[in-house]
């Protein structure tokens with residue numbers, strides 16, 4: 001890290017927020033972030049909280065007159081007062097976090113009003129903190145309206161999460177000041193360059209985009225953070241539209257799509273393919289008034305502002321504390337260093353992601369973010385091996401399977417962990433096997449497909465039996481019902497196979513007299529055997545590769561088929577119906593349920609591990625039970641590959 005020297009202009013940032021005695025959020029998170037990013041930090045404290053890794057135990061608000069006194073000390077006197085302290089300290093950017101109450105917001109607003117010529121501090125990042133992760137109210141209800149009316153219009157960037165954006169939108173709809181409301185109405189009725197509806201609940205990625213657009217009518221750029229809602233790959237593809245991003249590009253480059261700009265983590269392409277279909281998408285809307293400089297893309301004015309999507313893998317499970325504070329502080333630090341808003345957001349997200357990945361267990365409850373990861377790894381063990389440089393990969397371009405990343409550090413849910421322990425065989429099953437490629441581009445020999453569909457029909461009989469066994473082994477009425485529904489779904493899939501067979505000219509008689517191929521027997525009876533000799537987790541783990549793998553294949557091939565037909569060179573794929581079945585919503589939700597059930601049986605996030613290290617014997621170091629389960633998953637995946645081989649060679 002390079003700190004400014006006495007001769008250079010120092011980068012400085014000021015935070016106006018609450019103190020978190022546990023050090024994870026608030027002022028403490030902000031100052032650590034500023035420091036780690038090489039920015040000198042100052043603070044104005046609005047409230048002192050008694051807080052730790054388990055939650056907030058108490059809040060002691062600072063009197064608003066004393067908040068004002070702090071502001072006067074660090075920002076200088078108000079306009080018209082004595083100039084004595086005006087430029088004692090200079091701040092490159094300011095952020096606000098927990099503001100606690102209406103009187104405090106009033107004193108900050110009136111201070112800004114008098115201190116800055118247009119009442120707007122330059123580079124002001126507003127994090128609309130309302131409720132802590134642990135559920136403690138950090139902003140009085142009557143203060144929300146004031147914040148929306150008085151402070152948001154003064155901000156450069158506002159960073160709500162989804163619930164905060166919803167609250168703000170509701171206030172805009174109901175009670176916002178008339179001049180603000182008229183701006184919003186103008187957007188809704190399309191009287192400005194860009195039209196958008198005003199959602200009051202945000203349930204999709206396009207709602208997030210609409211809400212960012214509407215909130216930005218108050219003046220600032222708006223970053224709606226997707227951390228509260230995992231976005232599916234399919235949903236992202238839908239928003240990206242026909243110009244699905246392709247081509248060689250390093251991860252830190254902007255990619256253009258018809259609706260705006262995309263910044264995608266390089267690990268994503270594998271995550272999509274590996275059915276880690278859960279994505280964390282943050283949406284930034286930059287109104288046309290906020291020009292972007294420094295080589296970052298910008299729209300032509302006629303389209304209104306710019307939409308930027310930032311995509312990373314969704315980190316399931318643990319709810320980290322202080323993430324909002326840390327992200328907004330990192331954006332503030334970058335703005336203090338003169339970064340443009342989109343690149344400030346991009347680098348802040350990277351900083352936060354690494355802080356989560358390297359979180360430190362400082363006691364009970366939630367681990368604390370590792371704010372100092374760019375500075376020192378002394379507290380978190382030996383330095384991680386540097387990431388080998390991989391050649392630029394095609395982002396979201398399924399024709400060229402991207403290489404697997406050499407290492408994973410993200411804490412993973414159990415199902416992802418299982419996949420990560422057998423990447424080669426998983427990839428062969430879901431992505432690269434010639435049978436799968438042949439279905440995808442429609443070139444598969446129909447005889448091979450006929451053979452496959454008959455065997456798969458037989459497979460499903462046993463697969464449905466095994467799901468019934470899951471129902472038998474489950475304990476609660478709800479789980480029994482769900483497992484029985486899975487058995488029914490498999491039986492329904494069998495009926496669909498009868499239709500497929502008719503379409504592919506396999507008669508019912510032929511189908512009923514089909515002899516079970518050896519590879520089919522091996523696979524189905526292996527799963528049955530796990531169900532009989534093992535416990536519920538063994539059985540569900542053995543069942544997982546099939547249900548999950550077909551969902552991955554379906555998503556992947558559906559996307560590929562769309563790209564092909566949009567490019568105009570796509571003849572009708574004879575296997576389109578098969579692809580649509582497994583890529584379709586109904587099957588995807590069945591697979592999701594199967595996956596969630598396994599993760600609930602093993603509800604522990606597992607550390608990301610080096611894929612290469614598994615090859616060199618790391619698997620042997622896992623606890624025995626975990627090793628057993630990894631082996632069951634790998635074996636069932638390998639048996640899936642055997643099923644493709646059998647169908648490819650039409651081997652009985």
Ligand SMILES: Cc1ncc(COP(=O)(O)O)c(N)n1
Pocket residue numbers: 017018019020025026027049051097098129131132133134138320321322323324325
């Ligand atoms: C002083 C203070 N400021 C902000 C938060 C919100 O952080 P989180 O939502 O992660 O709990 C907090 N808990 N404490």
